[in-house]
Amino acid sequence: MNYTLMHKNIDVMDVEINESAVAIFDIGAVHCAARVPLGVQSMKGGIALDELNDWLRHRSIPASRAGIRDLYTRLGRESTEHLILKCCALSLSDHYWLRSKGSAASWPDVNFFQNNFSLDVGEMLFGREPADRKRINLMSPDNASEGWLRKKRIIAGGKRKLVKGGSEPWLQEPYNEAVASAIMRRLGIDNVPYTLSFEGGEPLCACENSLSA
DSSP states (O other): OEEEEEETTEEEEEEEEETTTTEEEEEEEESOGGGSOTTOBOTTSSBOHHHHHHHHHTTSOOTTOTTHHHHHHHHTOSOSTTHHHHTTTOOSSSSEEEEETTOOOOHHHHOTTTSOOOOHHHHHHTTOOOSOTTSOOOOOGGGGOOSSSOEEEEEETTEEEEEEOOOTTTTOHHHHHHHHHHHHHHHTOOOOOOEEEEETTEEEEEEEOSOOO
């Protein structure tokens, strides 16, 4: 299927994607070379197809993510790469996205910085049931999050937040984040403040999103 890789409302390049394999197999017109994602340029100055596919794959939830088996079970799949196309490859970590050919969607219409999003994927990654098990909503920034710890995105008080869990057996990482944040605050060092909370007896840490629309 034909897509345009977008940076906010700027057309970056046209690509053809094999949706079954979630792989870009052809690069069409490059509309704005200055907005091409970092690291995808070839040694000859063009765009390397392999590197562009690596960039797209790294937007997907890695197979090493804690809780991934719960997600596989609920979705009936053994891969999360297909999820990236379910959310237009949108993320809360940058301003890139994929617009399908013929779509009139614009950045204000779809971005997760300004629009609500589904919590279903994030809840499933924490081993919890989605709000409606018969109609799972996959329009979520959790489809495009790296790292191996359990994590999810939420909206609290109108703010986008990242929530992270810890690794077995000690679930130590949320405590580490909160303590490190408190130490830096006492020392007057700029940092991303983390807060500690508990959900179902499990320690979690949360911080506000560092980017805006």
